[in-house]
Amino acid sequence: MDSAEFHSAVYHIVRQIPQQHVATYGNIARLVGMPHHARHVGQALKFLSPDVNPPVPWHRVLSSSGAISSRGPGTDGAARQAQELEAEGIEVIQTRSGELKVDLQRWGWNPEPGSIDINWS
DNA sequence: ATGATGACTTAAG
């Protein structure tokens, strides 16, 4: 599986995250079959253009702690993601240190490995 | 070839 296929696979899985649910980078990586590529899931999402069709609900992907990954100081990506999540009815809380997070126990999506469609092409 | 960089994760204290 090359890079392009990996990206396609990631998009395919992310598109299956149901409304009002969130998944983690690591989980997506596992579902795609590359459990050590959590970081690259983020890379794939970064390359996403806003007008892809069908749309990819990138905002439903979080880190394993439930925190919305900061895109670096001075960026607004995290805040925009929080806004998308709230727009769909998912509760976003803020920690003392100012981190935005979602309660994975409540909103997390944990499909049985065999219960989802893996074939993207 | 080499070293730095991430929209990361897990374990430990």
Place this chain on the structure above:
DNA sequence: TCTTAAGCCATCA
């Protein structure tokens, strides 16, 4: 709940 440390691996300078 934080902070550190170590592991991870494609991409880039």
